[in-house]
Amino acid sequence: MSSGELVGVSSPTRRAISTARRVVVKIGSSSLTTAEGGLDDRRLAALVETVAGRMAEGGQLVLVSSGAIAAGIAPLALGGRPRDLATQQAAASVGQQALAHAYAASFARFGLTVGQVLLTADDVVRRSHYRNAHRTLHRLINLGAVPVVNENDTVATAEIRFGDNDRLAALVAHLVGADALVLLSDVDALYDGDPRDGGASAVREVSAAHDLEGIAVGSTGSSGLGTGGMASKVQAARVACSAGIPALLTSADLAREALDRAEVGTVFAATGPRLSARRFWLAHAAGAHGRLHLDEGAVDAVVRRRRSLLAAGITGVEGVFEGGDVVELAGPSGAVVARGVVCFDAAELPGLIGRSSHELPVEQRREVVHADDLAPLT
Structure with missing residues (x-):
């Protein structure tokens, strides 16, 4: 988009998103499937057309797509989203195939090739897997393909699941060096109350943590087809912003407007510097094996002065771990810092x-x- 087309964009954050070259777009299950299960071809085609349009203008897009389990509900005549892991995995094995085929066919209308990337939490918790995912995604982008990323629900277990694709999208945004993250669901913005009750106002921009004070967010999607909710989307946006990536949250129906002028939904301003891949992995992706409790002096050294942690500042040890494992560092109050x-x-x-x-x-x-092996969280 040319600078002339940006006249009137209301904030630096919206301008940054509207001009971003590399964007990660996350789409939720409820925005791709029908209430009965199965893919909604019309809505998927509309999303693809919007993404293809941005790419035709020179953008690079990565899709993080939910919908595999939901897409498998109708073909397997399940009657609703399964609750047990085995049936979820079975539904995913059917739905993932349908989802990949639908994306490939829809993007082909615009001469674009799709590359499917299935990840489990293990693929970002393990440093070697993290590097492999990084390499694959960057190569797909450089080859002009559209990476379509999803949690590998077919093999993921309760212990290694992301839990929702919002967090996955934030991790992928950093993996690919995205300039912006766009989270699409069935809600057009973050509200200061439940919009279904009336009287709630949309929060247009979040610049700092205090902008979220007093705002209650739910934990499940309104359709019952997804696993994320507004809470997971806000958390994902904050993870991205802490690593220097601005984020926009809105509904799938407003995807075109979100990727055009970014004058819809709620935007989250980047609040931290761009982190190296290693520091981001330490802060947000790696699994912690234990916890060290620190006195106030050690917290000051580690967080504020970015010094190494010495034994003198440690007051307690939790967990079973070995040298080389990732651990959490907690201050006197118990908060992980x-x-x-x-x-x-x-x-x-x-x-x-x-x-x-x-x-x-x-x-x-x-x-x-x-x-060099520390990632402060505050």
Whole structure:
């Protein structure tokens, strides 16, 4: 979009989204499927046309698409979204095929090729898998394909699920170096109350955490077909923003407007610097194996002065972990303030904590968590 077409864009955040070259678009189950289950071909085609239009203008788009389980409901005559894991996986195996075929056929109308990328949480929790996903997605984009990403519901278990594709979309946005994240669902914006009750007002822009004070968000989609809700979308937007990626939340029916001038829905301003892939992985993707409790001085060193964590500042140890694992770092109040790669096994630390370096044996006079392996969360 040319700068002349942006006259009147109301905020720097909306301008950044409307001019973003690389955009991750997440679409929810309720926006792609019918109430009875099965794909809604009309709505899917409308989404594809909007994405293709942005790409024709020089944009690079990555789709994070829900809908596999929902798309498998009608073909398997299930009558509603299954609750048990085995049936969810069976529905996903049927629905994923239908979803991939529908996207491929619809994008083909615009001369675009689709690359399907199925991920589980394990693929971003494990550092080597994370790098593989990063490499694959970037190669697809550079080849001019449209990556369509989904959680691999067919094999995902309760222990390794993302839980909703909103979080997955935020992780993918960082993986591909996106300039913006657009979250599409069946709600046109974030409201300060339940819009179905009347009297609620749309929150147009979130610039800082205090803008969300007093706003209650639900936990489930209104259609019953998805697993995310407004809470997961807000959290995903905040994850993206903390890594320097602005986000927009609106309904799928307003996708064209969202990708055009971004003058719809709720936007979330980028609040943090662009993080390296490693620091983002530590902060938001890696699984934590334990927790270290810190005194206030250590919190100040780690979070505010970005120093390494030494044994003297640790007051307690939780969990079973080995050197090289990711652990959470909690302050005196119990709130987690950072995550990092620990250099000692859990069994070694009780004899070290609270002691200055000069009090320790020579072979143990090293950082418990090095500054280069730390990701502050506040």
